[in-house]
Amino acid sequence: MGYCHPLMRLGESRMDSDHDALVHLITLVDRLMAGSGDIGTISIKLVALYRLAEEHFSYEETLMDAIQAEPAHQLHIERHKEKHTEFIKQVMAISACAKRFEPVEVLHRMYGGVLAALLAEMLGLDADLLAILGGGRRCST
Numbered sequence: 001m002g003y004c005h006p007l008m009r010l011g012e013s014r015m016d017s018d019h020d021a022l023v024h025l026i027t028l029v030d031r032l033m034a035g036s037g038d039i040g041t042i043s044i045k046l047v048a049l050y051r052l053a054e055e056h057f058s059y060e061e062t063l064m065d066a067i068q069a070e071p072a073h074q075l076h077i078e079r080h081k082e083k084h085t086e087f088i089k090q091v092m093a094i095s096a097c098a099k100r101f102e103p104v105e106v107l108h109r110m111y112g113g114v115l116a117a118l119l120a121e122m123l124g125l126d127a128d129l130l131a132i133l134g135g136g137r138r139c140s141t
């Protein structure tokens, strides 16, 4: 079982490989929370997810520099950066919860599927960004 989304392949190699890695970690964290994963392992995977997401968002926000000067794209940039911030906040919230040694069932009840849902929203914004930059394509393979 793996998380799959029609926008997983946007045609920009760095973004696509980062998204693969993000999906891998998100799926793993969700599985650990849903099963009998120990809290220490979940915490370690959340740190890796946090670092990867920070690097990935920083890369995408560098791409946004190319369209920064266009007033027509300000709304996109604003929304896109907000969504990145929201994702990081959620990862930190789950990490904080895990550090308090909440039972795994509590983590799952509170946060199961949350990161995957956010990623799906972010993929839509990434596709829009690439379309604005002129190099994007939407496909499902």
Ligand SMILES: [Fe+2]
Pocket (backbone or CB within 6 Å): 060, 080, 084, 122, 125, 126
């Ligand atoms: Fe993004």
Ligand SMILES: [Fe+2]
Pocket (backbone or CB within 6 Å): 015, 019, 056, 060, 122, 123, 126
């Ligand atoms: Fe992305």
